[in-house]
Amino acid sequence: MEFEAVIGLEIHVELNCATKLFCDCPNRPGDEPNTNICPTCLWLPGAVPRLSREAVEKASLLCLGLGADLQPRSAFDQKVYYYPDLPKGYQLSQAHLPLSRGGTVTITDEEGKPSKLRIHHIHMEEDVAKLVHEMEGRSPISLVDFNRAGAPLVEIVTEPDFHTPHQAMEFLKALRTRVRYIGSSECSMENGTMRVDANISIRPRGTGQMNTKVEVKNMNSIRHVGDAIAYEISRQSAAVQAGEAVTLHTRLWDPEKKVTLAMRGKFEGPCVPDPTVPVIELSGEWIEAMRSRLPEMPAERAERFVAQYGLTGEEATFMSSDPEVSNYFDALIDQGIAPRTAMHWLTTQLAPAVRERCQELAGTPVTPARFAALLNMLSRDEINANAAREVLVRLFDGDEAPEEIVGALGFRQVSDPNALDAMIDGVLEEQAEAVADFRRGQGKAMGFLIGRVMQASGGKANPKIIRELLAKKLGAAS
């Protein structure tokens, strides 16, 4: 029997707000343990949650950017469970009235066709504390770091629209790009600002059955999500073919063994509305005001790159996949750089150099203005490509203008025909044999001669002009 998988994703995204969801503590989970805490996020007796306006705004922008419908009324509920990472015995989450419903993300499927994947709803919730398990002598101990407790999260719950690992991975990449554009989160699975659970069930291909699903957690990259889903599909298929029943449970992905392993079931009951956090009421005007704050989204931007800059569809998608890269790209073109030059130098030279130095394009000292000044000198033939690469390295080290560096290092190309004339005559005299080869029709000799002239100029001569002058002289002499 051939099986088809039915997959739904639950994606937790940590919002990059300045404060936690219900108190003014800094939202910096990575700081020294238990430094960003207060009576509210420790939930000491008498604490009252104060919902962060910034979190509601960032979450709402995220919903709008994913095409979701913000709900006029949403509210927090208490999700009861007892665990040391949850200091009050319940997690504040929106179980009954989520912030938004609906939404879609379009991906390109395995056959290269666009495929629309639907979002069921998006809700807000607080993160829990982090547990660190250590040994104290020979006894195991568990330490609790409350820095993360109360950090603002949204959970994006999809419809079970996915059938392959490819779709899930493409969805996550597209989602990550969009959320980065919106600016609500970095969405890094590696850093834990995006966490993905996959619900997977299988059915005979072609049927509409919805069978018992298994939840898989603990994937630390989009690649792992794909691997875990693929593993789980084949595990369930094998189990069903062997006549075993699939039971509702949670499994953890083991990235080293590349398998999923069953974990103990969690007891979960219905959530009770929280009486302390006010109901969130969003007016139509407020929602429209938020919508007007949405930046241009990746798909629109790619279309513009094709229409305005003449990129191919593939190039445009590539150039719009990262908001920082595409913003920088736009800025270079604004400074008068030709789109293809900008694309080439940005993706092959600047972006790798920035990554190597652990900088961000938005914050690197090589601002679009400085980089554009360099590229302009290149387009005007004032320097050659080798010199441009060397100047770029120096742009990272100080704040000198590229023109100053070019001047100081003597990189300016010699393009003046009069200055080159004598040099070329000298080379032609010395290399009589090559000249003879050229005359005998050996084209290769031209390259050799250009190289000699370059050498004579100390690398500063403009090769284009040399070629022109050489051709003229040899032609004239023939």
Next chain:
Amino acid sequence: MDSIFFYRSPENSLSGGGPLQGVNIAIQPNISVASWPTDAGSKALANFTALEDATLVQRLRQAGASLCGSTRMSEFGFGLEGSRAGEAISRREADAELVLDLTGESRLAASRAACCGFKPSYGLVSRFGVVGLIPSMECCGLLSGSLETLREILKAVAGPDDRDFSLPGEEIPDFSPRPVDPQTTTVGVLAEAQGELNGGHKDAFSASVEDLNRAGFAIREISLPEFPLFSLVHNIVGSVEASSCAGRYDSVRYGQRIPGARNWNEMYLLSRGAAFGPLVKSYLFQGAFFQFERYDAYENACRIRARLVKEMAGILSQVDFLVLPAVSGASSGDPASITDLYARFSLTAFANVTGQPVLYLPSATGEDQPGVQLVAPRLSDARLLDLGGHLLTMGKGGN
């Protein structure tokens, strides 16, 4: 004789001036005062010391009041078993007391002490720093022999708090006194609220209504057949809320941790099992039952609650005030049972369900006679105090 105080303040009266200068107030150990023990009457919070002042406390001190200490309270203030609320006033140890009102505790404590008891409108007073059990029902009640003192306290503590966003963004009402004209004032009497009264209480209540009538107030009989549902709705919604909210009283970071557990779950079970008293424990069990086994009943109770709130608001648009008895006189004889608690509080729980302000006014005829509850629309707290003042003056032979 054991002390009525759980904790005595080491501080002397502040002399900063202000409208509450010289007013001595006793609180309960569920109201946070920095460095005071704040156990809310429960072993689950044993030895917990508050880190910050509640907003209530801050505002009382700013207005010049001095806090003389906290009195012994029932576990989380739920019911009056073990509570000494009201005694600081009757023994003249304090001019006023703050008493958490979850089902009517501040009003019944006032009736015990034969003083005035006031439950403000829900949402008028900040909850920041108040340790509670049923957030959507409870509210800090005020006790005093003097209505003017109650008015000054209310004025000092009411209003928005940037540490408690759950207060609705309503305009603070005007608390200044206004004269009451009986000729233009209608007082409603709820027929169903008298059903359970025994003979003596029934007669006393009828006499109180007769007094109002004689004073010139128009009396209107009103029927609300669903009145008994208030206790039922309070019981179901309150227990579910308590069961979920009491999760933070986990005896892990404060309170008493019972040794011998082999894992986390056992630690919770042993410690929480030892922490809560029988009444609260059965209330939490009941709430967990409704949450996990009969969630539909809980949802129905929430719907009925919304309907009851509307019906009460409708009634108070027809009359200016309602008058109700406070003390049912009923009890099942087992003070640790939920049934007994709701029997005792069957005439007061309605206001915790609706969030309306209520003034308990002691009888003008004698300390042994039961007083009445006067009810006004939400945020008409000051009008209740006006009415109370008028009736007290009248009872003393004024007017």
